[in-house]
Amino acid sequence: MRIAFIILAHKNPEQLLQLLRRLSHPRVDCYVHLDARADMLAFAEAAHLPQVYFIPGRIKVHWAGFSMVKATLNSLEVALSSRRKYLNISLLSGLDYPLRPINEIVDFFTIHQGNEFLDIMPEKEVAATISKLDRYHFEDIQFKGKYFLTRWINRLTPSRKCPMNFTFTGGSQWWSLSEECLRFCKEFLEQQPSFVNYFRYTWGSDEFIFHTIIMNHPEWSRKVVRDNLRYIDWSARQASPKVLGPADLPNMIASGKFFARKFDMNIHPNILSKVDAMLEDAVK
Template identity: 35%
Template sequence: MLLCGTNRNVKTKMKVAHLILTHKQPRQLERLIQALDYPGADFFIHVDRKADITPFQYLFAKPNVFMVQKRTPIYWAAYGTIQAILNGFAEILPKQYNYINVMSGQDFPLKPAGEFFRFLEENNGQEFITARPLKEEWPDALSRVYNYHLVNVHWMKKGKHRLEQLMNAVLPRRRFPLNYTLAGGPNWFTVTSEAAAFIIDVLELRPDIARYFKYCWGADEFIFASILYNSAFRERLRECLLFCKWLPGNGHAEILTTNDLEEMKASGKFFARKFDTDTDNHIFSVLEELIGSKRQIA
């Protein structure tokens, strides 16, 4: 099965790199790529290093789909997601795109790709990443950044949570190495290449920032937002373009189905997550019809 674009005669000056993090369901990823395909769009796929790359190889036959060469293992709420995004940035930035759109392989668009490109052209220079100051707008997340979390200690199978409790009981509260207002939001975002390059520069200049976030829980929801919020980019920050429903109390995204269609449409967002073909395969056909995406089989 090959991917065939349906908008190849359209002309645009905008160049967008879709950076997609995935670990399973290559056929679902194929439908995502097909729905997003548009002149000026390229796809950089980071496959979790723990996953077998073989089932994904056929996707890279398409000329605008590339594999992120430097793969890293990803564990839930750990630093691997951040590293995968940074690895993607490093491979994308030399190719000079206007925007980098960071997604999961379980996302899907709610609007046509052409409408997304027109939106970026009309709002060129703005950064679509939610950055809520934690103390004022997200106080429930403060313990995730100021307490010790050992999510990156993968070799420790037993006693990890007990050790965390002991560390947080006897050690002083953690202090961020810079005079930052910590901010956060969903870790899926659309930013200019200028902002992505700035993030890489900051982390290279201050490796203590990465060290700090490696002992946070779900640091991908804070590190990029905090760096941009505490910079000249703050005035350019806008809400992210993704719709998501969170399961109460456990930090997981709810799997969306056809029952959520009207809520998704009413959100006005360009993308939604999280979808799973094993839970509701029909929702993909519904969304493809909504946005005018057609799968073509060769």
């Protein structure tokens, strides 16, 4: 049995190349969605790596827009259409990096098959950010005066209700889920266009749509381990997590997590090499 990674990338070709090389393993396939605004030629070396598949029909991904979900679903379609059977499929960004050797990651998902690794935020946090969901947002649409028009639309329309009387659930968009669970989510979305249309006009739909589907299903919700296995530093309380550097290595090691985000070689050029050295020391 194999595992797979869906990787949403938009910049830093050398960094993506290093990530893919670190994930290389006979039982691992990587499916890369490259933002349509990125130059594909700059990523040519990564595209020629074995067991790496770049997703056709690239789309422009807008932060907090449904386009992030669409890129994920397009990638998932390719992965699930392959003739391979996956124990687990993990969603990563091109700015993520593993904190464990890849053979250990493969062994972990082999041992823990039947578990769904998903970050779930407390109900109070969902309630505190409900305006992301029950108000209209048009993050994928770009035009002058958009936010002025959006404010008036939301003033003149009632609060939106979650379709199918589901309870909104959210958390980090980055997950590690079984193929069976993801097939269920994909088929659900294909069969429930009103659900898709609802989330198309939310803010940060990628942080809610899979969570809401899974946690409102009695069978799949029982299999959820409320840990997405990622080390992410939100201590700065900004819209995006901290860019990790050498000073963060001790906390990464102590976290026991399997992946970390986010890294940027334009800011810390040698950071991934330092993580590699840490991994090599760990297996000696």
